[in-house]
Amino acid sequence: MSATCHPSDELLVAYGAGSLDEAASLLVATHLALCPRCRAEVGRIEAMGGAVIETLPPSDLGADALASVLARLDQLPGAPMPRSPVVAAPGLPSPLRDYLPASLEALPWKRLAAGIEQAILLQARGIRARLLRIGAGIVVPEHGHGGMELTMVLQGGFTDSGTGYARGDVAMADQQVVHSPAADGGETCLCLAVTHGPLKLTGLVGRLVNPFLDL
Numbered sequence: 001m002s003a004t005c006h007p008s009d010e011l012l013v014a015y016g017a018g019s020l021d022e023a024a025s026l027l028v029a030t031h032l033a034l035c036p037r038c039r040a041e042v043g044r045i046e047a048m049g050g051a052v053i054e055t056l057p058p059s060d061l062g063a064d065a066l067a068s069v070l071a072r073l074d075q076l077p078g079a080p081m082p083r084s085p086v087v088a089a090p091g092l093p094s095p096l097r098d099y100l101p102a103s104l105e106a107l108p109w110k111r112l113a114a115g116i117e118q119a120i121l122l123q124a125r126g127i128r129a130r131l132l133r134i135g136a137g138i139v140v141p142e143h144g145h146g147g148m149e150l151t152m153v154l155q156g157g158f159t160d161s162g163t164g165y166a167r168g169d170v171a172m173a174d175q176q177v178v179h180s181p182a183a184d185g186g187e188t189c190l191c192l193a194v195t196h197g198p199l200k201l202t203g204l205v206g207r208l209v210n211p212f213l214d215l
């Protein structure tokens with residue numbers, strides 16, 4: 001079944017332009033692996049970018065332009081190397097598998113609260129990508145966000161503010177959102193979550209759980 005909740009157009013444009021941070025790029029690329037609609041959209045965006053370059057007047061492309069562009073490309077840091085051969089985690093899209101060890105169990109899972117675990121995949125400049133494993137039927141303590149949070153379902157599903165999210169779907173939350181998503185019953189919910197800025201737990205349960213969250 002195709003995803004029904006997609007990254008915003010702004011995110012897809014930023015991805016197509018190559019201007020997203022690594023963590024958000026990982027999430028969008030993982031979504032694209034499961035979503036033909038967004039793959040087509042990003043293809044259109046990239047084609048539009050190429051068309052814009054073609055409209056530049058020739059005077060902007062002097063004889064040395066190609067050499068200087070190539071020289072600048074050589075100075076850019078290379079793409080991160082996959083950490084392990086893609087051998088495990090069946091059912092997970094390949095952009096994500098490149099960041100995983102041979103087995104999900106080999107990740108440094110850390111218990112956040114009863115029935116909720118996280119494993120951090122990437123962390124830089126306040127931006128974090130992590131896997132979340134939420135037991136069937138478990139309700140995540142109410143919390144807000146210091147910045148944008150993107151959550152993509154890899155397995156199982158969850159419900160947040162009346163909207164159901166299934167495999168491939170992306171939920172977006174910003175500073176205005178205070179929520180308490182709940183994993184669907186039946187099977188463990190596995191999500192890829194990208195947060196920009198720390199989470200802010202609210203409510204009594206949040207304050208009680210806060211010491212465990214380390215967020």
Ligand SMILES: [Zn+2]
Nearest residue numbers: 003006035038
């Ligand atoms: Zn999509």
